[in-house]
Amino acid sequence: MLFDAADYDAHEAVHFASDAASGLQAIIAVHSTHLGPAAGGCRWWTYADDAAALTDALRLSRGMSYKNAMAGLPMGGGKAVILKGAPKTEEMLEAFGSAIDGLGGRYVTAEDVGMSDADMTVIARRTRHVSGLPVAGGAAGGNPGPSTAEGVFVGMRAAVRHKLGRDLAGTHVAVQGLGSVGHALVRKLAAAGAKLSVADIDEARAARVADEVGATLVDNAAIMTVAADVFSPNALGAILTEFSIARLDVAVVAGAANNQLATPADGARVAARGILYAPDYVINAGGIINVATEYLGSGDAAGVAAQIARIEGRLADIFAEADASGRATDAVADAMARKLIGRG
Ligand code: NAD
Known part of the structure; x- marks a missing residue:
């Protein structure tokens, strides 16, 4: 079913993550790592069914490949969706962090609809492949x-x-x-x-x-x-x-x-x-220019502003x-x- 899906565009990998204890059900789609690690946020959302969640992850991750490339970033495209079912607990976010960590840096997460910078802090307990963490003034990063x-x-x-x-x-x-x-x-x-x-x-x-x-x-x-x-x-x-x-x-x-x-x-x-x-x-x-700059450690807020101006x-x-x-x-x-x- 996956390889025939309308929005499947030779994605490099699609990962299904679950954790029975916390109720985590997530899909992590890696579209392309041609330019660098697949970067793209995580969405927490209610889907009509699993196929709709998969479609969203496939489309959004391809969009991230295009977005990161057009933003001039050394990053590929990926996206994660967490299916809204069980409550979003710290245990669930930690399990999600572990799933990301298992990909060894091929996917880097950040916030999207339904997720906050505080959630990113919890995910960061289990993986360093996360961006969009709260930051001090003047630094790149934080809420995108x-x-x-x-x-x-x-x-x-x-x-x-x-x-x-x-x-x-x-x-x-x-x-x-x-x-x-x-x-x-x-x-x-x-x-x-x-x-x-x-x-x-x-x-x-x-x-x-x-x-x-x-x-x-x-x-x-x-x-x-x-x-x-x-x-x-x-x-x-x-x-x-x-x-x-x-x-x-x-x-x-x-x-x-x-x-x-x-x-x-x-x-x-x-x-x-x-x-x-x-x-x-x-x-x-x-937003992705901001979080990528934070993740890559490649600039400050002024550098981010200059890139966004382009x-x-x-x-x-x-x-x-x-x-x-x-x-x-x-x-x-x-x-x-x-x-x-x-x-x-
Ligand atoms: P958000 O969750 O903070 O805000 C979304 C807003 O839209 C909420 O106020 C919600 O009540 C409202 N909304 C939801 N469904 C609606 C509907 N059917 N009609 C009218 N309003 C509705 O999300 P956000 O971070 O502001 O992101 C908004 C959009 O921009 C999303 O599509 C997201 O994927 C996209 N986006 C966000 C970022 C980012 O940096 N946050 C970056 C790129 C793209």
Whole structure:
């Protein structure tokens, strides 16, 4: 079943980890170690079934190969998912740490949805192949959310400049998801003078953040159809479908959510509507730049900031290439990434 799975892309290895005592059930997918250790966060999530969890791990790990390559990092791509079932205890996280350690450094974990930097500290009791630990000010590392938000901010600036020929001041951005990334992002956008419409499935959080940044609160079910300049998805993936793309009322899609395109055909659908899509794994690389720098011990916060700033130029290159070649932006980015990981 695995080798025929739609999202299986000659992944180097897929590991299934379980621990009866703590109830751990995890999948660790190693897509590519061509450029270095397979790096990518761990997601703690409820899946419809095991096959859905596997699909998520396969897709997310391939995305990490592309993301790390396009971020210019000496790291491959991997991802882990822990199936939400038994409560997330220290024992479970330690067992997960042991499973990672058994891979001998071929996979390096970090935070993703449902995981915190405190969880990383527990995992680190059993393995050193973990990043995103809490850090002192000035050092690289820690919660990657704010770094991701910074990358999305400069990437959105590139997209708005390319598509609309303007700056973010006065640009209307509809933001879906106000968690670690979305909250930091709307603070930056508000400071830059953007007009904001926001929504989150957690209505209390949405109301709190809207109040804090002076945004218009939108019903979560309506955020993707708001008439705005930019739609910024910062919740979960697969939100750009044939159905939702037809209803978008924006010029740009630029946000942090992983795997925004539900199917490979959806990138072309967005382009056909004249909407500029900032490929997710290029624009959301700020967090991985931060955690990779921490893990590799290759720089400080200033170095991380300089690398994140390059996301703006990288996206401008992709947009220009898409215009020149008539291809959708996701196809241009994928081709660039596959070349970098030796699969071009
Ligand atoms: P988070 O868990 O901190 O926040 C997610 C937010 O989205 C929460 O406020 C949640 O209530 C909300 N949400 C969930 N489902 C929703 C729905 N259906 N509609 C509207 N809101 C919904 O996660 P995060 O770290 O902010 O990450 C957000 C997205 O960005 C994820 O797709 C993640 O994979 C991606 N991403 C995150 C990072 C990072 O550094 N944290 C890096 C790259 C990509």
